[in-house]
Amino acid sequence: MGQQEHAVHYKRDKEGILERLRKVEGQVRGLQRMIEEDRYCVDILTQVAAVRAALDKVGLMLLEGHTRGCVARAIRENHGDEAIQELMDVVQKFLK
Amino acid sequence: MGQQEHAVHYKRDKEGILERLRKVEGQVRGLQRMIEEDRYCVDILTQVAAVRAALDKVGLMLLEGHTRGCVARAIRENHGDEAIQELMDVVQKFLK
Amino acid sequence: MGQQEHAVHYKRDKEGILERLRKVEGQVRGLQRMIEEDRYCVDILTQVAAVRAALDKVGLMLLEGHTRGCVARAIRENHGDEAIQELMDVVQKFLK
Amino acid sequence: MGQQEHAVHYKRDKEGILERLRKVEGQVRGLQRMIEEDRYCVDILTQVAAVRAALDKVGLMLLEGHTRGCVARAIRENHGDEAIQELMDVVQKFLK
Numbered sequence: 001m002g003q004q005e006h007a008v009h010y011k012r013d014k015e016g017i018l019e020r021l022r023k024v025e026g027q028v029r030g031l032q033r034m035i036e037e038d039r040y041c042v043d044i045l046t047q048v049a050a051v052r053a054a055l056d057k058v059g060l061m062l063l064e065g066h067t068r069g070c071v072a073r074a075i076r077e078n079h080g081d082e083a084i085q086e087l088m089d090v091v092q093k094f095l096k
Numbered sequence: 097m098g099q100q101e102h103a104v105h106y107k108r109d110k111e112g113i114l115e116r117l118r119k120v121e122g123q124v125r126g127l128q129r130m131i132e133e134d135r136y137c138v139d140i141l142t143q144v145a146a147v148r149a150a151l152d153k154v155g156l157m158l159l160e161g162h163t164r165g166c167v168a169r170a171i172r173e174n175h176g177d178e179a180i181q182e183l184m185d186v187v188q189k190f191l192k
Numbered sequence: 193m194g195q196q197e198h199a200v201h202y203k204r205d206k207e208g209i210l211e212r213l214r215k216v217e218g219q220v221r222g223l224q225r226m227i228e229e230d231r232y233c234v235d236i237l238t239q240v241a242a243v244r245a246a247l248d249k250v251g252l253m254l255l256e257g258h259t260r261g262c263v264a265r266a267i268r269e270n271h272g273d274e275a276i277q278e279l280m281d282v283v284q285k286f287l288k
Numbered sequence: 289m290g291q292q293e294h295a296v297h298y299k300r301d302k303e304g305i306l307e308r309l310r311k312v313e314g315q316v317r318g319l320q321r322m323i324e325e326d327r328y329c330v331d332i333l334t335q336v337a338a339v340r341a342a343l344d345k346v347g348l349m350l351l352e353g354h355t356r357g358c359v360a361r362a363i364r365e366n367h368g369d370e371a372i373q374e375l376m377d378v379v380q381k382f383l384k
Contacts, residue, residue: 095286
């Protein structure tokens with residue numbers, strides 16, 4: 001599949017996803033500061049859990065864009081089997 | 097509890113944890129590049145899952161340091177109940 | 193949607209899923225026995241994690257059947273938007 | 289460690305845990321009925337997620353009992369290192 005073609009899947013949310021990832025990057029730097037300043041470990045752990053939740057949200061947005069884009073098109077073009085298998089494999093990675 | 101006191105919990109691993117967090121920061125920037133370059137969403141999702149696993153590893157290292165440090169000391173000083181409750185609360189946040 | 197219609201989604205795997213669920217039921221009874229016999233808690237916890245993994249496998253099989261069935265048909269019939277939203281909602285429940 | 293000795297860890301909650309596990313067993317049988325009756329897959333998936341959450345709650349109760357019992361005693365008796373390592377290994381199994 002060409003790059004231009006699959007790009008459309010998350011184009012609608014592209015800026016929103018980038019903004020979330022920049023925020024996640026800032027949170028990860030914040031975690032480094034907390035460690036450097038010897039902050040209380042439970043506070044750091046709570047923040048690690050928050051970063052993970054933020055990442056999961058990005059994952060879900062990408063998953064939705066991918067399903068609405070690539071997967072839906074593959075189904076309409078009658079070659080959805082492989083696309084659905086690939087989707088399930090990636091969902092499984094997130095469950096682990 | 098004084099800052100100096102609880103700092104010891106993850107001191108042993110402090111540099112190792114910081115290094116891992118710097119790597120996570122780089123991975124999150126890599127994700128932003130993948131989005132900007134319109135890379136294939138399944139590849140991005142696979143990378144999001146990898147970042148999450150790296151964060152979980154940091155969480156586990158902090159959890160272990162906290163248990164060996166704060167929690168163990170609280171138990172030895174006969175006021176472990178509150179420390180264990182707090183530990184369970186933070187484990188629960190990670191299960192979600 | 194009629195019951196007969198959506199039944200087809202996991203029909204192919206219906207007996208396989210039922211067999212797995214019967215095995216999960218047996219594992220949950222095994223957990224009760226372990227508790228009654230005062231078995232070592234780490235062994236019980238390891239078994240709880242195994243049951244959870246078995247349940248996740250059932251969840252993934254149902255998710256795949258649902259996507260290949262309901263969701264794919266809705267997409268082909270040009271009303272996939274709602275089906276994909278519902279799919280994402282259920283994936284999110286599994287991530288939590 | 290003797291069986292009688294570690295039994296105390298979750299004794300306090302023993303009946304509560306057994307009751308929850310009996311409820312989980314009933315939920316798993318309910319899932320089998322839903323499959324047999326060809327119920328809508330999203331409803332079944334929602335129920336699978338509920339069973340998983342119920343199992344996680346049992347896991348947390350056992351984890352807390354184990355920490356307050358075995359782990360705390362091992363720490364008080366100055367051989368906590370191994371007990372904490374074992375605790376972290378089991379927490380890691382739940383994160384996966």
